[in-house]
Amino acid sequence: MHLVCQRCKKARATVHITDTFPQKREWHLCEECAGEEGIIRKQEDEAFLEKTQSTTALLQEFLKHKSAGSKLDNVTCEHCGITFREFKQQGLLGCPQDYTTFREMLTALVERAHEGATQHVGKVPVRADTTTQKRLTLTRLRRELQEALKCENYELAARVRDQISELESV
Amino acid sequence: MKLGDFTRMTGEWLRGEGPLADVVVSTRVRLARNLAGYPFLTRASDSERTEIYRILSERIAACPFGRDAVLVDLEEADALDRELLVERHLISKQHAEGAGSRGVTISAGETMALMLNEEDHLRIQGLSCGMQVEEVWREADRIDSELGAHLDFAFDCQFGFLTACPTNVGTGIRVSVMLHLPALKLTQEIERILRAARDMHLAIRGLYGEGTEAAGDFFQISNQTSLGKTEAELARSFVDSIVPRIVEYERVARTALARTRGQQLDDKIWRAYGTLAQARMISTEETQALLSPLRMGICMDRFHELDLPRLNEIFLLTQPAHLQKVLDKSLDGQARAAARADFIRSRLES
Ligand SMILES: [Zn+2]
Numbered sequence: 001m002h003l004v005c006q007r008c009k010k011a012r013a014t015v016h017i018t019d020t021f022p023q024k025r026e027w028h029l030c031e032e033c034a035g036e037e038g039i040i041r042k043q044e045d046e047a048f049l050e051k052t053q054s055t056t057a058l059l060q061e062f063l064k065h066k067s068a069g070s071k072l073d074n075v076t077c078e079h080c081g082i083t084f085r086e087f088k089q090q091g092l093l094g095c096p097q098d099y100t101t102f103r104e105m106l107t108a109l110v111e112r113a114h115e116g117a118t119q120h121v122g123k124v125p126v127r128a129d130t131t132t133q134k135r136l137t138l139t140r141l142r143r144e145l146q147e148a149l150k151c152e153n154y155e156l157a158a159r160v161r162d163q164i165s166e167l168e169s170v
Numbered sequence: 171m172k173l174g175d176f177t178r179m180t181g182e183w184l185r186g187e188g189p190l191a192d193v194v195v196s197t198r199v200r201l202a203r204n205l206a207g208y209p210f211l212t213r214a215s216d217s218e219r220t221e222i223y224r225i226l227s228e229r230i231a232a233c234p235f236g237r238d239a240v241l242v243d244l245e246e247a248d249a250l251d252r253e254l255l256v257e258r259h260l261i262s263k264q265h266a267e268g269a270g271s272r273g274v275t276i277s278a279g280e281t282m283a284l285m286l287n288e289e290d291h292l293r294i295q296g297l298s299c300g301m302q303v304e305e306v307w308r309e310a311d312r313i314d315s316e317l318g319a320h321l322d323f324a325f326d327c328q329f330g331f332l333t334a335c336p337t338n339v340g341t342g343i344r345v346s347v348m349l350h351l352p353a354l355k356l357t358q359e360i361e362r363i364l365r366a367a368r369d370m371h372l373a374i375r376g377l378y379g380e381g382t383e384a385a386g387d388f389f390q391i392s393n394q395t396s397l398g399k400t401e402a403e404l405a406r407s408f409v410d411s412i413v414p415r416i417v418e419y420e421r422v423a424r425t426a427l428a429r430t431r432g433q434q435l436d437d438k439i440w441r442a443y444g445t446l447a448q449a450r451m452i453s454t455e456e457t458q459a460l461l462s463p464l465r466m467g468i469c470m471d472r473f474h475e476l477d478l479p480r481l482n483e484i485f486l487l488t489q490p491a492h493l494q495k496v497l498d499k500s501l502d503g504q505a506r507a508a509a510r511a512d513f514i515r516s517r518l519e520s
């Protein structure tokens with residue numbers, strides 16, 4: 001024996017949901033009526049909702065477990081005097097130079113915090129020196145090349161490749 | 171412009187207009203920057219801190235944006251004024267409660283607020299109503315370029331723009347949208363949606379941003395990843411998928427509520443209105459909780475006693491600091507609850 005749709009009272013109820021407003025009650029609907037009520041739509045999108053299971057590892061957690069008591073803790077920035085241990089305790093760095101001093105440790109941490117990314121690809125400061133400009137333009141172009149190849153846009157890929165070799169020869 | 175004048179204006183982002191305004195209350199985009207050659211603020215001496223403040227405020231005042239903007243020295247400002255700026259979403263709670271040389275430069279229409287010496291030396295924030303991520307980002311980016319033409323920001327070929335906290339490096343961008351999701355809350359689907367958002371590396375916060383719980387029906391959703399993608403890509407991910415998706419869920423939930431439980435919905439809206447129109451004492455939290463169904467009712471074209479700008483004005487002006495500014499007197503909890511109820515009644519009668 002099967003349930004009959006509570007809405008049209010004809011078709012077989014295949015969608016079962018529990019409602020909570022204004023009071024708790026169960027709903028049993030057929031496919032069509034559920035669609036009318038805006039329910040089916042949500043179930044189709046379930047794939048979207050449950051797609052990503054990985055969660056961002058929290059900075060603090062990472063810091064606690066990954067490098068607890070390591071001898072890297074005593075590495076000190078000669079500009080601001082902060083040790084890596086102090087950074088781990090407060091979560092904030094002491095000066096821009098720390099990114100150079102602690103580069104290796106920070107790269108691992110940044111990778112966790114930024115979905116695996118370890119290389120900046122965004123804006124370059126207007127006043128950055130020409131070496132920086134060139135280096136980051138190349139990074140950006142190589143990324144565009146990969147994208148173009150992935151999308152099988154070979155015309156674009158060829159154009160980007162030309163730009164890269166032109167810039168590399170300067 | 172004096173701070174008191176702010177209470178007579180309603181911030182741009184509260185106008186209640188803009189794309190997807192039935193669900194998206196406001197958009198904000200911030201860029202974090204630090205001056206090269208200076209320590210981050212945790213390690214800066216008082217004199218370095220003051221120097222950073224001076225360099226930044228002078229540079230801001232000199233660029234085209236700065237001409238119509240007002241600089242508020244937060245070290246000088248009293249606690250009520252600082253609280254007022256938090257309530258208007260122009261500064262963070264952290265910035266209000268901080269210590270030492272710090273400030274905020276606010277543009278005429280309150281569409282830009284530059285925090286000086288918050289966690290980073292400079293945080294450029296763009297604000298607008300509705301869903302306008304790319305527009306707001308472009309505006310913040312323009313100011314960043316104006317300032318960056320004269321200032322050297324700390325930058326690294328690998329890590330990009332360097333920030334005090336490594337979670338902000340790279341672009342230094344954070345995109346946040348304030349969503350009003352009463353129907354998803356009523357149908358208890360909200361947890362599922364928020365869990366999915368968290369799984370997509372998005373942060374969920376409350377009405378007043380960082381460090382505030384997501385309470386009531388308002389949720390601030392923002393990116394946590396700022397490295398490895400361009401600013402445009404990060405902005406686009408909000409415009410193309412994240413926000414429209416959630417907006418669609420909320421709309422579907424509202425439509426379903428209206429169709430199946432219209433009477434109960436109207437009952438909820440009118441009871442909220444009744445309480446607001448009759449209460450003799452009311453807290454900020456209760457005010458906001460009751461304004462929420464009214465906002466939904468207005469957006470669903472079921473409730474016409476108020477429009478969005480008037481509702482937003484009540485929302486803004488009934489917060490503790492605003493209320494005391496508007497009434498021009500200092501009030502403690504009990505007196506404030508009574509004054510708030512009187513204020514709301516007078517606004518609803520007019
Ligand atoms: Zn049916």
Ligand SMILES: [Zn+2]
Nearest residue numbers: 077080095098
């Ligand atoms: Zn340092």
